[in-house]
Amino acid sequence: VREAPGACLEAKLRRYVAARGLKLKHLAAGVAELSAIFTGRARFDPDYMRRPGLRRAYAVYYAPLGALKLAAILSELGPVAPALGGGDVVDVGGGPGTGLWGLRLAGRRPRRYTLVERVRECLEEVRLLETLDLQAPPVPVRWARRAPPGADLALQMNVLGEPEAPPALPEARTVVVVEPALKDQTQRLMARRDAWAAAGWRIVAPCPAVARCPMRARPELWCHAEIPRAPIPLVEELGRRAGLRPEDLKFSYVVLSREGPTLAERWAGLARLVSHRHAQNGKSWGWVCGVGDALTRAELLDRGRGPAVRDFARARRGDLFAPLELDARGRVGRAVRVARMSV
Numbered sequence: 001v002r003e004a005p006g007a008c009l010e011a012k013l014r015r016y017v018a019a020r021g022l023k024l025k026h027l028a029a030g031v032a033e034l035s036a037i038f039t040g041r042a043r044f045d046p047d048y049m050r051r052p053g054l055r056r057a058y059a060v061y062y063a064p065l066g067a068l069k070l071a072a073i074l075s076e077l078g079p080v081a082p083a084l085g086g087g088d089v090v091d092v093g094g095g096p097g098t099g100l101w102g103l104r105l106a107g108r109r110p111r112r113y114t115l116v117e118r119v120r121e122c123l124e125e126v127r128l129l130e131t132l133d134l135q136a137p138p139v140p141v142r143w144a145r146r147a148p149p150g151a152d153l154a155l156q157m158n159v160l161g162e163p164e165a166p167p168a169l170p171e172a173r174t175v176v177v178v179e180p181a182l183k184d185q186t187q188r189l190m191a192r193r194d195a196w197a198a199a200g201w202r203i204v205a206p207c208p209a210v211a212r213c214p215m216r217a218r219p220e221l222w223c224h225a226e227i228p229r230a231p232i233p234l235v236e237e238l239g240r241r242a243g244l245r246p247e248d249l250k251f252s253y254v255v256l257s258r259e260g261p262t263l264a265e266r267w268a269g270l271a272r273l274v275s276h277r278h279a280q281n282g283k284s285w286g287w288v289c290g291v292g293d294a295l296t297r298a299e300l301l302d303r304g305r306g307p308a309v310r311d312f313a314r315a316r317r318g319d320l321f322a323p324l325e326l327d328a329r330g331r332v333g334r335a336v337r338v339a340r341m342s343v
């Protein structure tokens with residue numbers, strides 16, 4: 001039986017802190033400084049990961065949250081790509097090996113993991129953390145300055161937003177790109193998604209509408225995931241000391257493939273709730289992608305709720321439906337939820 005992700009991460013982080021002899025107050029100061037760098041409150045230094053204090057603070061605070069995000073994405077991809085992550089994996093801008101943690105949390109064990117990192121010192125953290133993961137034997141890990149082509153899976157998580165020359169999209173069978181859920185970074189990812197689709201990539205997730213992102217016609221919206229997570233005591237403690245609010249897992253993502261099946265092919269008539277489900281004035285409503293070419297406002301009257309629409313009445317951001325039937329006014333007549341991200 002696999003341990004719950006939160007407990008598994010907590011145990012690994014505790015072993016890491018002990019192995020490195022780290023003090024919580026130094027880690028919390030590192031988290032606060034990283035947060036200032038990532039939110040533009042401090043000058044961006046492209047070499048921040050070279051500083052051991054920041055690299056280790058990243059490993060203890062940001063990496064476990066990133067790993068949970070990847071595990072959540074893989075949970076959604078289960079029905080179309082159950083073995084994804086079991087082959088040759090490259091992690092572009094992988095930092096302390098966030099991608100490898102995420103694969104492990106999802107129960108995948110790569111044949112080989114290549115850390116593509118401008119800061120080579122990150123490899124030390126990846127190797128140490130691998131030996132501290134007691135769930136499965138360590139994966140062979142190597143470092144490369146640039147992504148070698150031909151991998152089964154390439155990960156590129158939280159790298160495109162770094163102001164210093166972002167890496168090109170790696171050439172691999174499947175590519176998972178993850179970005180922070182901030183409006184401008186997510187909207188840039190939505191534009192990139194359209195460019196990748198136009199260049200011949202298959203969009204595996206998150207999109208049910210394959211040709212062009214319909215949300216781009218609404219500049220006030222940005223397509224992101226937000227899923228509840230179990231607390232990780234050490235992470236919560238560091239966040240509190242660093243003055244950060246505890247948050248659910250928020251991120252934007254695109255999964256691209258050269259040949260693999262897409263979510264839209266797995267379920268005919270697929271639609272996704274791409275906003276919160278707002279409840280007000282006797283009804284609930286949200287924006288839906290996949291019903292026609294444009295983003296659609298789907299609405300449910302409280303008094304009209306029956307078994308056929310129950311899944312929409314309980315929907316949360318990101319839920320996938322097949323079918324989701326709407327009448328001419330956008331009222332939900334039938335909703336069957338087929339997938340929901342979780343960790």
Ligand SMILES: C[S@@+](CC[C@H](N)C(=O)[O-])C[C@H]1O[C@@H](n2cnc3c(N)ncnc32)[C@H](O)[C@@H]1O
Pocket residue numbers: 046049062063066092093094095096098099116117118119122145156157158159162164165166167
């Ligand atoms: C915010 S961290 C993300 C780490 C990890 N992917 C995650 O999501 O937790 C960004 C990492 O990308 C690395 N990086 C930035 N630009 C890069 C590039 N062009 N090539 C390789 N690594 C890069 C940085 O050194 C840093 O370790």
